[in-house]
Amino acid sequence: MLFVANVLELNGGTTFILRLARASHRQGRRIGVLVLFDIVNKDLAAQIAEYADIYYLKDFAPRVLRPMFRRQFGTFMPVSFGAIEALVEKYNGHLHAMGVFGLLFIKRYVASARRVKLVSIGIYHQNEIMFSGVDYYFARQVQLLFSTLPPSSLVFFNELTLASHSHFFAVDYYTANQVPIGIDLPEWRGRGVGNSASNRIVSIGSLEVFKTYNRHVIDLMPALRELRPGLIYEIYGGGSYEAELRQQVSLQGVEDIVHFKGAIDYSSFPKVLEGAFAFVGSGTAIIEAAALGVPSIVGIESIQDPVTYGLLSDIEGRSYNEFDARLALRPIAQVFSSLMDERQWAEASYACRTKAETFSIDETVNGFLLMESRSNDLQAFSALPYSNLMAFSSFLLCAIRDRMKKDVRFSSRRNQGSIA
Structure with a gap:
């Protein structure tokens, strides 16, 4: 599988990739990671590179446009989809989005008539896709794209986010993939590192x-x-x-x-x-x-x-x-x-x-492998009309308003809490 990650900075998504890559490597599989934006923690990237192949979207774009990939604008820039198609085929035809921008990029890839076997998306934060009050074309399209994906394309890490997304999107997701967020379990030996006498x-x-x-x-x-x-x-x-x-x-x-x-x-x-x-x-x-x-x-x-x-x-x-x-x-x-x-x-x-x-992260890996064995109907996802130019224009407007503190609803969407 080829993970489509926003960044490789120190956050929960990047450390998850590290743990999953390490566990997959133990099972004899090497995953790929396509990084959309040039925001990278070099130490974490080096650790991930021991177990996974890392690619940067900027390297598939014309050199003159590469500065655009320092921020989310890179999602909408021209890239060589032919070269990316070779990556997708290398990783069993499976593209996995880790958020809003990954899903928009995958839609562009599919719209370019490139081959893909499986598209999936993980809900790494309850409000990454499930938000309200953000009235921009790109944001509306994200939620429409999500709603067109079959349950077999979705990965939920707990029961509540599955139930809340089912309610919010009015779609039965109870047959979707459910896996733990996954950690490496330390050797126990009967004791932990805590101290009851500590302050x-x-x-x-x-x-x-x-x-x-x-x-x-x-x-x-x-x-x-x-x-x-x-x-x-x-x-x-x-x-x-x-x-x-x-x-x-x-x-x-x-x-x-x-x-x-x-x-x-x-x-x-x-x-x-x-x-x-x-x-x-x-x-x-x-x-x-x-x-x-x-x-x-x-x-x-x-x-x-x-x-x-x-x-x-x-x-x-x-x-x-x-x-x-x-x-x-x-x-x-x-x-x-x-x-x-x-x-x-x-x-x-x-x-x-x-x-x-x-x-356990090993259970997470097994869940992802099981997902790749399921059928994946992308007809509705592929058929949904989408304009990359309109998406870029609307995001540019959103970014300007956000910078001026006139409208921060998109950048602060994760603060909405449970809204379904």
Whole structure:
């Protein structure tokens, strides 16, 4: 399969590619990765290149246009589809989109009458495709294209996103592919890297507005310090929300106990968690922390109150990031309080490790392989009218308005939360 990735920077999508490429390589298969935009973390790219073949879309474009691939504009630029067709054939005729721009690019490829056996798309964030209020041609086309794909083309990583997309698009997706988001399970040996006597609460991940748990923990730190003197909160990562979080730290007067540690290499994840008391987060980071035996508290996306479903081990199934009104909520402070007891901490550590085992990357690889054995009817997807010029023009207008802060609805779509 040939993954169509936006970038190879340090984020959940890129680290997922690394894990899946490594697991596929163990099974004797080498995947391909076509990177749309020239935004690359060289260290991560080098790690991926050990197990997968990496290609850059700019290399298939006229040299004079290559600067356009530094941003999303590259999606719409002229490229040699004949050369890309050779790549598609090399990877079993399977093109896998990882987001909006990947889907638009694949539509262009299919519209050029090039051969493809299977088109698929993964829902790596609940609001990547499922958003509202973005009235531009390219955005409307993305949702129309998605709705024309058969369930056999879709990859959902948890039950809630499958159900919400079925409701939002009024299509029965219950026969779609369901796989875990997938992590590499560390060697257990009966113990984890956490420490019940530690004073370190840790979060690792990009700092984005929808990850409201960072702010909640900052606000709770004065009260948590009363429960456990010496407690500190370490935040690893960077992003658009960092400035606002720093302001919140100043407002709460907790500069001495909340530490912004900056971005880390993906390979440093276990080292950073060595000796941690607890982890708070979402995405694959919380699964990886749980797999290391650190009690891991679920950070629900876009939730405005300091509440949680509890520990990752309290979750049934694989849905934990998104808000689900049917699930019971607990104050985050209450979960922290329960971990102050050494026995309960040890039980939580083991339970989180056990839960993480259900997210094995090997199961993810097997799910992708099974998908390639299914039939894939692309007739409706191919027949849907699409103008690349109109898509580019509408995206250009969107980008200008976004830059002027007049309309940020598309760039902030991931902050919409559960809308279905």
